[in-house]
Amino acid sequence: MNGAVVVCLAWFAVVVGAGAALTARAPVLDPPARATRARQRTAVVVSAAVGQWGAAITALIVYLAGAAALVVVLWPLGELAHALEQLVDRPAFGWFQARQVDGWWSTLWQHLTNIGKPRIAQGVDLVAAIGFALVWWRRGWSWWVPPALLFSGYVLEKHLQIVLQDVVHRGHPPTTLGTFPSGGCARVLIVYGLVLYLFTVATGTRERRAWFATWSVLAVLATVQAYARTYNLEHWLTDVVGGLVFGVLGLLLMTSVARVLGPGARVSPRETVVQERQPG
Numbered sequence: 001m002n003g004a005v006v007v008c009l010a011w012f013a014v015v016v017g018a019g020a021a022l023t024a025r026a027p028v029l030d031p032p033a034r035a036t037r038a039r040q041r042t043a044v045v046v047s048a049a050v051g052q053w054g055a056a057i058t059a060l061i062v063y064l065a066g067a068a069a070l071v072v073v074l075w076p077l078g079e080l081a082h083a084l085e086q087l088v089d090r091p092a093f094g095w096f097q098a099r100q101v102d103g104w105w106s107t108l109w110q111h112l113t114n115i116g117k118p119r120i121a122q123g124v125d126l127v128a129a130i131g132f133a134l135v136w137w138r139r140g141w142s143w144w145v146p147p148a149l150l151f152s153g154y155v156l157e158k159h160l161q162i163v164l165q166d167v168v169h170r171g172h173p174p175t176t177l178g179t180f181p182s183g184g185c186a187r188v189l190i191v192y193g194l195v196l197y198l199f200t201v202a203t204g205t206r207e208r209r210a211w212f213a214t215w216s217v218l219a220v221l222a223t224v225q226a227y228a229r230t231y232n233l234e235h236w237l238t239d240v241v242g243g244l245v246f247g248v249l250g251l252l253l254m255t256s257v258a259r260v261l262g263p264g265a266r267v268s269p270r271e272t273v274v275q276e277r278q279p280g
């Protein structure tokens with residue numbers, strides 16, 4: 001069997017298997033004590049800020065500070081990726097280039113890579129923003145919160161990607177103009193991740209298993225995009241890794257903003273939130 005196909009099957013087996021195992025064990029999995037204490041301290045600080053400035057201003061501060069922190073973290077990662085080009089990227093690129101499969105396999109991944117395209121992500125954002133705004137409005141919640149989250153999440157990915165491309169300036173593979181970090185991978189995690197987050201909030205579930213299942217679905221989507229970008233020779237391998245890191249951190253930032261803003265603002269049923277309040 002072609003090596004690129006084997007890598008794909010093994011990659012998906014690990015992701016799906018890990019997601020299923022974690023989802024099954026979700027009720028007995030607890031976060032580390034240190035992480036719980038840090039989250040509780042952060043909740044106290046954010047609660048005080050909300051009391052002082054209101055939820056919207058506090059959310060904006062979290063958003064801007066988080067965006068700056070992402071640049072600080074990802075800039076050195078981009079420089080490292082640049083330094084690893086000869087050691088990692090070019091051998092990996094050559095390996096996949098030599099194992100391109102004619103026929104339906106390559107056609108499939110040429111289509112699947114589109115889930116991270118800007119136009120597709122914009123369409124998903126627009127439909128989700130309208131749908132969730134209606135749900136929030138019917139429940140008497142702040143209807144503008146889902147559109148604001150989805151729009152600002154897309155803006156975060158788009159503009160930070162441009163900033164990182166400029167400051168890292170690592171170049172691109174010979175087949176495309178893709179550079180560090182992979183915008184497709186970041187978009188899938190941030191855009192689709194926010195949609196899944198809002199869907200789970202809208203259902204009102206407090207089951208830990210449901211949250212683990214949600215993030216497992218997102219991990220599969222991210223894997224689809226990461227493999228497609230690598231197999232299709234659209235990015236260097238380290239660009240893809242950088243895009244995944246960017247997407248995970250960006251999604252964590254946006255869910256933090258969501259918890260400040262309002263309804264069902266929780267990522268797990270045992271997590272202490274800023275306040276259990278009804279959004280107005």
